[in-house]
Amino acid sequence: MSGTTRLFLYIFVFFTAVAPLARAQQACVVDDRACVLEMLRTEAGKIENKSWRDQTYRELAKSYAFDGELDKALALIDQIETPDTKAMTIRGIGMAAADKKLTPAEYTALFTALHEKAKTITHPPSHAIALTYIAMAQAFAGQDDAAWETAAAMENSALRHKAYGETAEIQAERGAYDLAIKSIGFIDDQSYRNKAFNTVSKIFADGRYYQHALGAAEKIENAYMKAQALQYILDRQTPRDVARVKHEDQKARH
Secondary structure (H helix, E strand, C coil): CCHHHHHHHHHHHHHHHHHHHHHHHCCCCCCCHHHHHHHHHHHHCCCCCHHHHHHHHHHHHHHHHHCCCHHHHHHHHCCCCCHHHHHHHHHHHHHHHHCCCCCHHHHHHHHHHHHHHHHCCCCHHHHHHHHHHHHHHHHHCCCHHHHHHHHHCCCCHHHHHHHHHHHHHHHHHCCCHHHHHHHHHCCCCHHHHHHHHHHHHHHHHHCCCHHHHHHHHHCCCCHHHHHHHHHHHHHHHCCHHHHHHHHHHHHHHC
16 A cells, blocks of 8 residues: 555544544533533633633623523622622613513522522622622512612621612612612612602603602702703703704704
């Protein structure tokens, strides 16, 4: 057998042996989402850099929650070492699940589990932020009483005010005036309360809930901030720049 023949024979044998291995390694098809998620979870565990690994687990947990795989999403929180990334993961799971329209019982079970996961965060600021995120997700899911309960349990007053304020913002996005005003009413610091009323007024105005926007603006106890809020409502109703351009166009036609 000539050298050239032997060479081609070796090449043939090599590719015959390697091709099945290559096909075996490609275990997933692209529309098999569960398979790809499992592949991603396996690869995440191989990442040596802690920050990168935690961020990968965070995004994977959000994907699991989006797919309704809440148990798998919750389990990944235990794999995350960085406190703030763990808090962000809790937020991601809560917000993804809030959009899934679960039953009240299912939401109670989920948020109870997220509270338990938050307890494992030993870094106080990150733990408080995790509770803020849980309150936000509860409000987004329409679990308003639970959101208020979560915020009330926070010991840090500044972050507690923030939790109430952000809960009100989400309620305002839903167009729920009475609930948003009630959330802000729990804030016992005037400056935080004024800021919350101002923010909520803008959200209502952006959503074209102009009467709600005015109602929130009227509750601001700082004259300058109230004036700014009222001006914002006026501008959203009839933007001055749009009116000016329209007037100039009309003049040009004549």
